[in-house]
Amino acid sequence: MPDLSDATRGRLLFGGDYNPEQWPEETWHEDVRLMKEAGVNSVTLGVFSWAKLEPRPGAREFGWLDRLMDLMHENGIGVVLATPTSSPPPWMGRLHPETLPRDEDGRTEWWGSRQHFSHSSATYRRYAAAITEDLAARYGGHPALRMWHINNEYCTYDYGDEAEDAFRGWLQAGYGTLDALNRAWGTAFWSQGYGDWHEVLPPRRAHYMKNPTQVLDFRRFTSDALLECYLAERDIVARHSPHTPVTTNFMALWQGLDAWRWAGQEDVVSIDVYPDPRDPFGGQYGALVHDMTRSQARGGPWAVMEQAAGPVNWRGVNHPKPAGLNRLWSLQAVARGADAVCYFQWRQSRQGSEKFHSGMVGHAGERGRTFQEVKRIGAELALLSGKVADTRVEAAEVAVLLDWNSWWAAEQDGRLSREVDQAQVVRAWHRALWEAHTVADFAHPEHDLSGYRLVVVPQLYLMTDAAVDNLVTYVHQGGTLVAGFQTGVADEDDRVREGGMDARLRDLFGIRVLHEWWPLDAGETVDADGFRGTLWSEEIEAADDVDAVTPYKGGELDGLPAILRKGRARYLSTLPEPHALRALLTEIAAEAGVRPTLAGLPAGVEAVRRGGLLFLLQHGRERVTVPVPGRHRDLLTGAEVTGTVELGRYGVAVLEAAS
Known part of the structure; x- marks a missing residue:
């Protein structure tokens, strides 16, 4: 099985998306001159080129790409060649409207942007396979080829007719019978019982709240349907070039795809990461994304497929990166395991929706600050290549648990608080570890956790029986566990467990009764002994065998447990303020034998x-x-x-x- 080392060949990759079809061909040689000056050794070609490659159904215009592939090879620049299937040509939507996705209201999403394809459309899949087949046959043996890049940022939802049929088939394969589906979905509620498979629909627009398990299953189905699209193209290119690694680029902390499931199907795990330059914790956000991506890559090297050299174009206010920040964040990615540091894009566009999104060569050209900084980064990556490429980050002793199924279930309509944002809760816990100078992995709750001294659970609202048993076993075998509020509430069908929390977890944490959840309003806090809690609180009765209780102070929960400790397991029924959470996790990590990477570091x-x-x-x-x-x-x-x-x-x- 190929991996990133087959693409890097002992050096760190440096470059970005190159879209030369936006420019006159005479610009290409100028681009190559500047690439070599900047130390660029890799470019991604063809991501949004379907209309140029196939201007009419079945036509093939490869001449321009032939010249580019040859030009890159002649100048020692490798190519990550993309299949262009994220943005079909307008003719496809016009001739085959069934290839266009529909939203939950039944409205068609038309061409004129990107990602306008139905993942379940047989026609779309047929055209996508055909263009991928011809690309792979033509370029699979080209000496410039280093890696395949399938599609781009898979993110399409579709509620149309073909998606309806595919969803129904997915459910039949998973449940087998309508009785099983009715039990899993709890259709006794609101008279939703299904008597015929044709009555089962995607969760389209409804008068009021939708069935939560139906919505959960549709998210699972969508992730799997898009994965089918990826695998179909992956298998085509792998057949033509079996020793060339294949990737597709994830979006950072994006809810739509089960990244654990997807990462297992990639030769190279790659990410697009865009911290806000104005975010005082942008560096911590980057570290979180890097840790998560490294973990999905099973600890091996991974790739930054996209980052910005300066401002983006999609925030309310798009700030540039101050001098030095691009370099800092690029080297941070290398420190946390990246063997490829790439950008969107090489040359900043002069037209289109992303003309204000920065490029490695900005509108100011080669004399601009952005390009000069890019040159410095390229030179420094070249210095580090021989020492860093294909090495691993020192093994982490702490794991942060995250599961997309739990995330999907926790953030549906009908929940107790819209103030609870799973991504922000995870970020708060990771920030506490980052500020304590502790490098952490991410893990799925069913993964083997035995190699970690400390496991933290920011929030796992939904947990399978296997996940619960895994945490219990981990603690009983000597591991230290810290879990946040509203963990273990529901099973895999989003069915609230008896007692409001799985009984095995109640016993593990020393909880006799969980009486009520007490979510907090925006900006509201609750006092506890030694700290202040935010976002959430819970009315808990401690069991007799609990080892320690940190009580709430004042209010309705006065004297009741804010934190429970039983043996090596702790449960936090609120989210402590940042400094308090950092202090708590630092203390617990030290007790577990975890030490910071380096002692005595200044803040930041x-x-x-x-x-x-x-x-x-x-x-x-x-x-x-x-x-x-x-x-x-x-x-x-x-x-x-x-x-x-x-x-x-x-x-x-x-x-x-x-x-």
Whole structure:
């Protein structure tokens, strides 16, 4: 099975999406000159080229792509070749309207943008397979080819007729009988019992709230239907070039795809990551995305497929990156396991919806600050390649649990609080670990957790029996577990478990009775002994065998447990404020034998070990002194470092121990 090393060939990949069809052909040679000047060794071609490759049904216009592939090879630049299937040509929608997706109101999503395809359309799949087959046959053996890139940011929902038939078939395969489906969906409620499979529909527009398990299953189905599209194209290109790795790019913390399930089908896990330059915790967000992607890559190297060299075009206000931030975040990705650092896109567009989205070569051209910074990043990645490429991040001792099924179920209509955002809860817990200078993996709750000293569960509203048993076994075998509020409430069918929490978890945490959930309003807090809680609280009665209780102070829950500890398991019935959560997790991690990557780090400085190297990254604007025991050499500057290292605004040092 090929992997990222087959594409990198012992070096870090650096480049981005190249869309030369937007420019006169004479620009191509100028692009190559600038790419070589910037140290670019990889470009992604063809992502949005279907209309140019197939201007009429069945026609093939490959001449321009032939010339580009040859041009890249002649100049030592590898190609990540994309199948163009995320954006079908207008003729397809005109001739085959059934290929267009429909929303939950039955409205057609027309061409004129992108991702306008029905994942369940047999016609779309036939055309997608045909263009993929011809691309793979033509370029599968081309010497410039380094990796295949299937589609782009899979994210389409479809409620149309073919999706309806496919959803019904998916349910029949999963449940077998209508009786089983009726039990799983709880259709005794609101007279929803189904007597014929043809009565079962996608969760289209309804008068009031929809059946939650129907919606949950539709999310599962959609993820699987899109995965079928990916696998069909993956298998075609793999047949023509079996030693070339294949990827498709995930979107960071996107709810629509079960990334654990998808990652298992990729040779290379890749991500598009766009932290907000104005976010004071943008660096922590990047670290979270990197940790999650590395974990989906099973600890091996992974790829940043897209990031921005400057501003994006889709926020309310699109701020540029201050000088040095692009470099900092690029090297942060390498520190946390990336072997490819790429951008959308190479040359900034002059027309279209993304003309204000930055490129490696911006509207200011080669003299612009953006390109000059890109050149520096390319040079530094070249310096690091021999030491870093195809190495791993030092094994983490902490795991953060996340499950897309739980996320889907927790954020439906009819829940107790719209203030609870799963992604923000996960980010809060990861931020506490990041600020404590502790590198964490992410894991599925059914994964083997035995290699971790500490497992944290920000929130797992829905848990399978296997997941519950896994956590109980982990603790009984000596692991330390910390779980957040509203964990273990529902089973895999989104059925509330008897007692409001799985009985095995109640016993594990020392909960006799969970009387009521008490969600908090926006901005509301609740006092507890030694800290203040946010977002949520719960009315809990502790069991007799609990080891310690941290009580609420005042209000309706006065004296009741805010935190319970029984043995190596803790349960937090609220979300402590950031500094309190950091202090709590730091204390628990220390008890579990987890130590920070480097002691004595100033606030805002991140430390990660990869491949025997120590990466130090300063996310602040002030000059700081970082204690580093022993003698080292900074690979970026060649300077000798003894005892301490100075980092300026957005500064980075990559230290190798002196021999």
